[in-house]
Amino acid sequence: MKQALDTRTTASEFGRELLAGLERRPRSVPPKFFYDAAGSALFDRICELPEYYPTRTELRILADHAPEIARCIGPHADIIEFGAGSSRKVRLLLEALQQPRRFVPIDISAEHLHAAADLLRLEHPGLLVQPLAADFTRPFDLPALPPGPGPVRRVGFFPGSSIGNFSPDEALHFLRDAAALLRGSAVPGGMLVGVDLVKDAGLLHAAYNDAAGVTAAFNLNLLARANRELGADFELDGFEHYAFYEPRLQRVEMHLLSRRAQRVHLAGQAFDFAAGQGLHTENSYKYGVDGFRELAARAGFVPGPVWCDARRWFSLHWLGL
Incomplete structure (x- = not known):
């Protein structure tokens, strides 16, 4: 089973970059991997939101x-x-x-x-x-x-x-x-x-934290995609969407924060998340x-x-x- 997971991950650019991102500190993954078919459909919904x-x-x-x-x-x-x-x-x-x-x-x-x-x-x-x-x-x-x-x-x-x-x-x-x-x-x-x-930080905060939770679903779909395509075992209810404006860098940051101490597996490797530890998924300068x-x-x-x-x-x- 381990060999099958390794092959699936190393054959995929998403898999290779997610694996590298989980190993680095702080953990991060490029936002381009949001956009599988499900993520693209969710982004189309974001574009219709009143806050966005x-x-x-x-x-x-x-x-x-x-x-x-x-x-x-x-x-x-x-x-x-x-x-x-x-x-x-x-x-x-x-x-x-x-x-x-x-x-x-x-x-x-x-x-x-x-x-x-x-x-x-x-x-x-x-x-x-x-x-x-x-x-x-x-x-x-x-x-x-x-x-x-x-x-x-x-x-x-x-x-x-x-x-x-x-x-x-x-x-x-x-x-x-x-x-x-x-x-x-x-x-x-x-x-x-x-x-x-x-612009005003409040407007930016609302745009990336919509009341309907569509942006949160978009962010969490990254983990769902890893489960679907790479055989990872992220528990989606174990992570939460977190976005904020960092005025010193003039950017909105999006993260997925671990709700609890937990262990995730990808490509036969185990990755421990402490409660509150994040995966940085996007910047928007x-x-x-x-x-x-x-x-x-x-x-x-x-x-x-x-x-x-x-x-x-x-x-x-x-x-x-």
């Missing part, structure tokens, strides 16, 4: 400023969406663009990705949609773009404040890689990035507008227009190349 302001605020910004954003992007664009999920927000963008050539949604959750791509093809029958199931934080190759009329401009789309899941150093590295990818087209490209802004523009400039972009809501809770940045 980022999605509806960003959608309003897109709706209000779509013509201006489309002018920055230009005609015949090749749109690459990082972490596409349900591709809800790109619909507002595609409707405003002039004859986009292609849309490539990239996401780690293949099942969720392909379902969203099928729906998008029905809504935009003239658009080439080429989903790519991949981890965009690692090197990947884009599908070949079929020949067509006129030069193509490659444009990145990274909505939803997902840039905040990276530390500032990681965000800089990602943006540099994205700039290199987006330069690989006939016309210099650019990128549209959603960035959550620093918040930025000031000027601070993010400086970061983008260091990555090789030319910061352009910025669109915000009236309360300045959220921002959309056009970054040229």
